[in-house]
Amino acid sequence: MNSLKDSSMIRRLIFSFFLLLSLTARAENDQYTVVISMDGFRWDYPIWYDTPFLDEIAEKGVSSSLIPSFPTKTFPNHYTLATGLYPDHHGIIANAFRDPETGKSFSLGDPETKFDPRYYGGEPVWLTAQKNGLHTAVFYWPGSDVAIKGQYPEHYYNYDAKPQLTFEERVDGIIKQLQKPEPDRPRLIMAYFEQPDAYGHYYGPSSKQTRRAVEQMDSLMRNLYYRIQGLPYADKVNLILLSDHGMTHLGDNQQINIYDYIKKDWIEAAESSIVTNIYVKKGCLKKVLEGLSKMPHVRYWKHGEVPAHFHYGNNPRVGDVIVLEDIGWQLVTKQEKTPGGHGYDNYLYEMHALFRAIGPAFRHGEYPRFENVNVYPLICHLLGIEPAPCDGHIDKVKEMLQ
Numbered sequence: 001m002n003s004l005k006d007s008s009m010i011r012r013l014i015f016s017f018f019l020l021l022s023l024t025a026r027a028e029n030d031q032y033t034v035v036i037s038m039d040g041f042r043w044d045y046p047i048w049y050d051t052p053f054l055d056e057i058a059e060k061g062v063s064s065s066l067i068p069s070f071p072t073k074t075f076p077n078h079y080t081l082a083t084g085l086y087p088d089h090h091g092i093i094a095n096a097f098r099d100p101e102t103g104k105s106f107s108l109g110d111p112e113t114k115f116d117p118r119y120y121g122g123e124p125v126w127l128t129a130q131k132n133g134l135h136t137a138v139f140y141w142p143g144s145d146v147a148i149k150g151q152y153p154e155h156y157y158n159y160d161a162k163p164q165l166t167f168e169e170r171v172d173g174i175i176k177q178l179q180k181p182e183p184d185r186p187r188l189i190m191a192y193f194e195q196p197d198a199y200g201h202y203y204g205p206s207s208k209q210t211r212r213a214v215e216q217m218d219s220l221m222r223n224l225y226y227r228i229q230g231l232p233y234a235d236k237v238n239l240i241l242l243s244d245h246g247m248t249h250l251g252d253n254q255q256i257n258i259y260d261y262i263k264k265d266w267i268e269a270a271e272s273s274i275v276t277n278i279y280v281k282k283g284c285l286k287k288v289l290e291g292l293s294k295m296p297h298v299r300y301w302k303h304g305e306v307p308a309h310f311h312y313g314n315n316p317r318v319g320d321v322i323v324l325e326d327i328g329w330q331l332v333t334k335q336e337k338t339p340g341g342h343g344y345d346n347y348l349y350e351m352h353a354l355f356r357a358i359g360p361a362f363r364h365g366e367y368p369r370f371e372n373v374n375v376y377p378l379i380c381h382l383l384g385i386e387p388a389p390c391d392g393h394i395d396k397v398k399e400m401l402q
Contacts (some may be wrong), residue, residue, distance in 0.1 A: 029383070029384030030236060031187075031236045031237070031238055031359070031360060031361060031382060031383075031384075032178065032185070032186070032187055032188075032189070032233075032236055032237045032238065033187065033188050033189070033237075033238045033240070033359075033379055033382045033383060034174060034178075034189045034190075034191075034224075034228070034237060034238070034239050034240070035188075035189070035190045035191075035240045035242070035375075035379060036190075036191050036193065036221065036224070036239070036240065036241050036242070037078065037081070037141065037190075037191070037192045037193065037242055037243060037244060038193050038195065038196065038217050038221075038241065038242075038243050038354065039074060039192070039193065039194050039195065039196075039197035039198075039243065039244055040074075040195075040196055040197025040198075040200045040201075040243065040244070040245060040246070040247045040342065041196055041197075041214070041217070041242075041243035041246075041353060041354040042205060042243075042246040042247055042350070042352070042353070042354070043065035043066070043243075043246065043349075043352040043353055043354050043355070043369075044349075044352075045196070045205075045214045045354065046058070046354070048206070048211070048214075049211045049214045049215055050215055050218075051214065051215065051218040052218065052222075053218045053219070053221055053222035053225070054218055054221070054241070054354075054356055056222075057225075057241065057356045057357075057358050058356060058366070059364075060358055060364060061356065061357050061358030061359070061362050061364060062355070062356065062357040062358065062362045062363065062364070062365065062366075062367060062400045063355075063356060063365070063366045063367070064355040064356075064366065064367040064368065064369060064370065064400070065352045065353060065354065065355055065369040066242060066243070066352060066353040066354070066355045066369065066370065066371070066372045066375070067346055067347065067352060067369055067370065067371045067372065068080075068244060068245040068246075068346050068351055068352070068353055068372055069086050069087055069311065069346060069371070069372055069373065070086075070087070070275075070310040070311065070312045070345070070346040071087070071093075071094060071272075071274070071275035071312070071343045071344075071346075072244075072245040072246070072275075072342050072343050072344060072345075072346050072351040073094055073095050073245070073272070073275070073342070073343050074095060074142065074197070074244055074245070075092050075094075075095045075108060075142050075143075076092050076093060076094060076095070077244035077245055077372060078141060078142035078143065078192070078244050079092045079120065079122075079124070079142060079143050080372055080373060081242070081244065081372055081375045081376065082124040082125050082126070082141065082142075082143060082144075082190075082376065083121075083122035083123060083124055083125070083376055083388075083390060084122070084373050084374070084375070084376025084377055084387060084388075084390025084391055084392040085121065085122040085373065085376075085390050085391050086311040086312070086373060086391050087311075087312065087315075088311055088312045088313065088314055088315045088318070089121065089122070089311075089315075089391060090120070090121040090122040091119055091120065091121040091122075091315060091317060092106075092119065092120065092143075093277075093312070093315050093317050093318050094271060094272055094275070094277060095107075095108055095272065096108070096271045096272060097271050097277055097317045097318070097319075098268070098269055098271065098277075098279050098317065098319075099113075099119065099316075099317050100316050100317070101118075101316070102116075102118065105269065105271075106119055106317075111160065114146070114160075115145070115146055115147075116146075117146055117147050117148050117149070117150070120143055120146055120148045122388070122390070123148075123149070123388035124143060124144070124148060125188065125190075125376055125379050125380065126138055126144065126153040126154075126188060126190065127148060127149060127151055128380060128385060128387065128388055129187065129188045129383055129385060130151065130153070130154060132383070132385040132386075134186075134187040134188060134383060134385070135154055135184060135185060135186040135187060135188075136153045136154045136155065136186050136187070136188045136189070136190075137153065137154065137155035137156075137173075137174075137177045137186040137188075137189045137190075138153040138155070138156045138157075138189070138190045138191070139156075139157055139165065139170050139173060139174070139189075139190065139191035139192065140157050140159050140164070140165075140170070140191065140192040141190045141191070141192045142159075142192065144156045144157075144190070145157065145158045145159055145160075154186070155177065155186070167193055167195075167220055168220070170191050170193065171220060171223060171224045171227070173191075174189055174191055174224060175224075175227050175228070177189055178228065178231060178237070179231070187383055188379070188383060193217065193220075195213040195216070195217055196210050196213035196214045196217060196247075197247065198213070199212075199213040200213075200247040200340040201247075201338060201339070201340045201341065202339065202340070203339055203340070204249050204250075204339035204340045205246075205247040205248060205249060205340050206249065207339070210247075210340075221241055224239075225239060225358075235360055236360060237359055237360075238357065238358075238359030238360065238361050238362065238382050239357065239358050239359055240355075240356070240357045240375075240378075240379075241354065241355070241356040241357070242353060242354060242355045242356070242372075242375065243353035243354045243355075244353060244372075245342045245343075245351055245352075245353050246342060246349075246350050246351040246352050246353055247340050247341070247342050247350070248327055248328060248340065248341065248342065248344070248348075248350040248351070249328065249339065249340060250328055250329075250330060250338050250339060250340060250341045251328055252337065254297075254328050254329045254330065255329070255330050255331075255332045255335060255336065256295060256296070256297065256298070256325075256329060256330070256331050256332065257332055257333065257334070257335075258270055258276070258331050258332070258333060259333060261291040261292065261294055261295045262278075262287075262288055262291040262292070263287075263291075265281070266280065266281055266284040266287050266288050266291075267279060267280055267281060267284070267288065268280065268281055270319075270331070270333075271319070272343065273330045273331055273332050273336075273341075273343075274325055274330055274331070274341055274342065274343030274344060275322070275323070275324055275325070275343045275344070276319075276322070276323040276325075276331045277318055277319030277321075277322055278319045278320060278321040278322075278323060279319050279320055280319075280320040280321060285302075285320060285321070288320075288321055289302070289321065292321065292323065295323075297325060297326040297329040298323050298324065298325050298326065298329070298331070299323075299324045300321055300322065300323045300324070301313060301321070301322050302320065302321055303318055303319065303320050303321070303322070306322055309347075310346070311391070324344070324345065325344065327344045327345070327348055327350060352369060353372070355370075357400070360402070361381075361382050361401055361402055362400060362401060362402065363399075363400055363401065363402055365400075367397075367399060367400045370396050370397055371392065371396070373390065373391040373392035374392035374393060374394070374396040374397050375392070376390055376392055377390060377392045377393055377394045377397075378392075378394060378397050380394075381394050381401070
């Protein structure tokens with residue numbers, strides 16, 4: 001009987017010891033993490049254009065590039081960065097799609113669907129942080145203005161609310177959050193900036209306007225960094241600068257009209273011009289596939305048959321047929337003028353995204369490109385918290401960590 005009591009006491013002591021170790025590790029991890037997304041910032045823009053600050057970070061901290069998730073679109077990839085899940089697994093499978101469960105078409109321009117939490121699977125990192133008792137502040141990150149699992153970030157901004165904060169005001173807001181008294185100070189701050197993606201689309205990635213946007217973002221990030229350095233606890237702040245995808249030039253003569261090969265009355269909808277989800281009417285799949293077989297500059301697959309390396313095509317929201325255009329080509333319903341675009345094969349270098357990091361948790365040097373599903377577990381590691389189940393793993397990025 002005494003031996004049983006002794007054994008029980010030993011188990012309790014061991015449990016208490018490891019609990020104390022865990023709490024001590026949490027107490028020692030008093031670092032802050034700031035994550036900045038610059039939409040459409042190609043990994044090689046710092047080679048093309050004058051970016052002295054990003055070059056400085058590459059020398060003092062971590063320089064790498066991100067392989068985006070497929071399709072290489074803004075909303076799916078920002079939500080992948082936040083959750084560590086491929087789009088097929090978190091459910092935001094494109095910027096626009098049809099959902100058989102709700103019978104509705106999801107669109108960023110439709111508040112009814114955009115703000116419906118049923119579309120958002122997984123656990124965004126701001127919720128993981130709050131679940132662990134950490135304060136958070138998020139500026140316009142896609143998905144942060146949706147009540148996912150019934151919760152918002154502690155501090156957030158509705159992207160559709162006008163007027164939006166200017167880029168300078170977003171930087172000011174980040175600094176103000178970092179200047180809060182220690183008990184109220186967010187351990188995780190995330191912010192989204194629309195450039196240089198907007199100019200990349202309107203003028204093309206090699207335009208003078210895009211060059212100007214890239215150089216302005218470089219200057220803005222320099223301002224943010226050196227204002228952080230002015231804080232008394234600057235040595236506790238990790239700064240990550242990244243992007244969701246790259247950008248490529250689109251030719252005026254590289255557009256394919258879908259209705260030259262497929263009749264309108266064969267399909268319910270065709271969502272997106274680069275990586276096109278086609279929702280087929282009942283009994284018309286064979287005719288659609290025959291039409292696509294004559295279409296140049298594309299690859300296509302039936303639902304569930306997309307090659308495994310894309311991690312795409314099994315979610316019920318994905319179309320009956322998925323069409324992937326050759327880089328530079330678009331599937332359209334009418335002639336358009338769009339000098340720049342993205343969405344293509346995520347292993348094409350033109351689609352790869354910027355990654356820079358600096359702070360007490362990071363080593364110095366250039367590191368191999370890595371998949372963006374690994375950003376979520378990286379942020380969790382920096383915060384000293386356990387990630388929710390995801391497709392990424394901290395082992396994929398541990399070499400860049402102290």
